[in-house]
Amino acid sequence: MKKLLIPRLKLxxxxxxxxxxxxxxxxxxxxxxxxxxxxxxxxxxxxxLRKGFIxxxxxxxxxxxxxxxxxxxxxxxxxxxxxPTVAARNEPRPFTTIPVSRGDVRDFAAxxxxxxxxxxxxxxxxxxxxxxxxxxxxxxxxxQEGDLIASLYFPGLTEEIEDLTRTSADLTMxxxxxxxxxxxxxxxxxxxxxxxxxxxxANEIHDISAELEVINWHLGNLRTQDAxxxxxxxxxxxxxxxxxxxxxxxxxxxxxxATISEASQPFFLMRTPEYVRRxxxxxxxxxxxxxxxFVMEVVNPEEHGLHRRxxxxxxxxxxxxxxxxxxxxxxxxxxxxxxxxxxxxxxIPTRYLQRAGERYFVFLYEDGVRAxxxxxxxxxxxxTVEIVSGLEEGELLMR
Numbered sequence: 001m002k003k004l005l006i007p008r009l010k011l012x013x014x015x016x017x018x019x020x021x022x023x024x025x026x027x028x029x030x031x032x033x034x035x036x037x038x039x040x041x042x043x044x045x046x047x048x049l050r051k052g053f054i055x056x057x058x059x060x061x062x063x064x065x066x067x068x069x070x071x072x073x074x075x076x077x078x079x080x081x082x083x084p085t086v087a088a089r090n091e092p093r094p095f096t097t098i099p100v101s102r103g104d105v106r107d108f109a110a111x112x113x114x115x116x117x118x119x120x121x122x123x124x125x126x127x128x129x130x131x132x133x134x135x136x137x138x139x140x141x142x143x144q145e146g147d148l149i150a151s152l153y154f155p156g157l158t159e160e161i162e163d164l165t166r167t168s169a170d171l172t173m174x175x176x177x178x179x180x181x182x183x184x185x186x187x188x189x190x191x192x193x194x195x196x197x198x199x200x201x202a203n204e205i206h207d208i209s210a211e212l213e214v215i216n217w218h219l220g221n222l223r224t225q226d227a228x229x230x231x232x233x234x235x236x237x238x239x240x241x242x243x244x245x246x247x248x249x250x251x252x253x254x255x256x257x258a259t260i261s262e263a264s265q266p267f268f269l270m271r272t273p274e275y276v277r278r279x280x281x282x283x284x285x286x287x288x289x290x291x292x293x294f295v296m297e298v299v300n301p302e303e304h305g306l307h308r309r310x311x312x313x314x315x316x317x318x319x320x321x322x323x324x325x326x327x328x329x330x331x332x333x334x335x336x337x338x339x340x341x342x343x344x345x346x347x348i349p350t351r352y353l354q355r356a357g358e359r360y361f362v363f364l365y366e367d368g369v370r371a372x373x374x375x376x377x378x379x380x381x382x383x384t385v386e387i388v389s390g391l392e393e394g395e396l397l398m399r
Contacts, residue, residue, distance in 0.1 A: 095365075095370075095398050095399065096398065096399065097365050097396040097397060097398045098348075098349070098352070098396070098397050099393075099394050099395065099396055099397075100346060100347075100348055100387070100391045100392065100393055100394060100395045100396075100397060101346075101347060101348070101393065102344065102345065102346055102347070102393045103344070103345070103347060104341060104342065104343050104344065104345070105341065105342045105345060105347050105378075105379050105380075105381040105384050105385065105386045106338055106340070106341040106381050106382065107338070107339045107340040107341070107379065107380065107381050107382065108336065108337060108338045108339065108341075108381075108382060109272075109275050109278075109335070109337045109339070110334055110335060110336055110337070111270050111272040111275050111334070111335055111337070112270075112332060112333070112334050112335075113268040113269060113270045113287060113318065113332060113333045113334070113335060114268065114269050114271075114331065114332050115238070115240050115261065115267075115268055115269075115331040115332065115333075116240075116261065116267060116268070116269050119235065119237075119261070119262035120240070120259055120260065120261050120262070121233075121234045121235045121237075121259070121260050122241075122256045122258070122259045122260075123149055123150075123231045123232075123233070123234065123256070123257055123258050123259075123260070124231075124253075124254050124255055124256050124257050125150070125152060125228075125231065125251040125252070125253060125254075125255070125257060126228045126253060126254075127152070127228060127229075127251060127253055128250070128251050128252045128253035128254075128255075129250055129251065130152045130153065130154070130229070130250065130251045131152065131153040131248065131249070131250060131251075132150065132151075132152060132153065132245060132249050132250065132251055133150075133151040133152055133153040133229075134150065134151055134245060135149070135150040135242065135243055135244075135245040135257065135258070136148055136149060136150060136151075137149055137150075137239045137242050137258055138239065138242055139239055139240065139241065139242050139331050140238065140239065140331060141238070141239045141242075142236075142237070142238055142239075143233040143236060143237065143238075143239060143260060144233065144236045145233055145234065145235055145236045146232055146233060147232065147233040148230060148231070148232060148233075149231040149232060149233055149257065149258050150230075150231045150243075150245075150257050150258070151229055151230050151231070152228075152229035152230075152251055153229075154225060154226070154229050157222060157225060157226055157229070158226070160222060161219065161222045161223060161226060164215055164218060164219040164222065165219065167215050168212065168215045168216055168219055171208055171211055171212040171215060172212060174208050175205065175208045175209060175212060178201065178204050178205045178208055179205060181201070182198075182201040182205065185197075185201065231257055231258070233260055234260070235260055235262055236260075236262070237260045237261045237262045238260070238261050238331070239258055239259070239260055239261075239331075240259050240260070240261045240331045241256070241258060241259035241331075242257070242258045242259075243255075243256070243257045243258065267299075267301075267304075267317055267318060267319045268287070268296065268317075268318045268319075268333060269312065269315045269316070269317065269318075270315065270316040270318065270335060271312070271314060271315045271316075273314050275316075275337060276314055276315060276316045278337075278339055279298050279316050279337070280298065281298055281299060281300050282297065282298060283297070283298045284296070284297055284298075284321055285298070285318070285335050285336065285337050286335065286336040287318065287333045287334065287335050287336070288333060288334050288336065289332070289333040294320060294322075294325070294333075295320070295321040295322060296318040296319065296320060296321060296335070297318065297319055297320075297321040298316055298317065298318055299317050299318070299319050300317070301317045304317075304319065318335075340379060341379070341381075342378060342379040342381075342386045345378065345379075345386045345387075346386070346387045346391055346392070346393060347381075347384045347385060347386050347387060348362065348384065348385060348387055348391070348397060349383065349384055349385075350380065350381075350383060350384060350385050351399075352397045352399060353375070353377060353385055359374065360374065360375050360376065360377050361373060361374045361375060362375055362390075362391070362397055363397065363398050363399060364395060364396065364397060364398065365396040365397070365398045370398055373390055373391070374390055375387050375388075375389065375390030375391055376388040376389045376390055
């Protein structure tokens with residue numbers, strides 16, 4: 001670019017100076033000078049633009065480098081000095097002590113039981129989507145066969161049945177009177193010899209009979225509805241399950257409303273395998289039903305006419321050891337089974353007893369220091385253990 005631009009500038013300068021020296025300024029000369037000046041200006045501009053683009057590119061490349069180098073050139077802060085380590089004083093480790101006690105040690109269990117029966121009956125509504133009027137039993141109630149269990153709400157059904165019953169009775173009476181009048185008319189015609197208008201009597205009897213048939217058919221349907229809106233106890237016994245009644249609740253066809261267990265021989269099932277295996281027929285155990293305590297006996301179900309269901313393969317059967325109570329306050333209970341016990345013995349909490357192989361020992365608090373002493377354990381209870389030898393009542397244990 002520089003090689004092309006410099007000769008042209010020299011030529012334009014010579015061309016512009018020579019005529020001036022001679023004093024000549026023709027129009028052709030003026031046009032020539034104008035063209036040369038424009039061309040020179042364009043070449044200068046083009047060169048300037050190219051140099052400008054190159055400069056801009058160099059600037060774009062260099063700016064990030066300058067920025068990064070400036071960041072690395074920032075002054076850095078001196079690292080914070082950690083506080084000097086201070087030697088802590090050895091503090092005594094806190095500990096707790098409990099005295100060795102005397103009392104009873106028991107190995108017991110408290111599993112739950114469920115009332116069952118050899119015969120059970122469940123009742124349900126036959127129709128769904130109808131408001132429930134009431135459920136009249138709760139769990140634990142005794143019912144007799146035929147007692148009302150629950151009802152659906154059919155407004156006006158009873159009144160309609162009563163009206164149709166009166167209408168049916170009236171039509172029956174009218175039909176009977178029409179037949180009697182027809183018989184009397186036949187007897188009178190036989191005596192007097194005058195003919196009887198049988199058609200009139202036949203039409204009257206037919207009309208009354210047809211109306212009575214329609215009424216009785218409608219009445220039968222209403223009585224069917226009335227029958228299915230009520231649930232009656234199919235057997236006598238104790239209610240072991242009952243649906244909870246809430247205002248506005250709708251019936252569900254086929255859904256169980258209540259379960260009744262035959263009251264002739266109510267019994268309870270305990271189905272915790274680890275405890276079932278530790279009970280034997282004839283054992284007496286305590287059982288709480290609510291706040292009431294009952295003595296129960298473990299029995300063989302076949303000897304008492306109780307049929308073992310498939311799901312009762314592992315179960316203990318319990319009946320009331322004394323006379324059956326007049327009222328059972330619930331359908332579930334909790335047993336208190338004592339498998340073994342040691343009375344009036346030295347004992348400690350199980351968590352304070354240490355073991356290393358066959359060796360049993362405890363930590364004692366003696367003269368302000370912890371001492372180790374070997375012991376001989378006896379019965380292991382649920383939370384305590386009997387100590388046969390090695391400890392005296394009142395000594396302090398520590399952990």
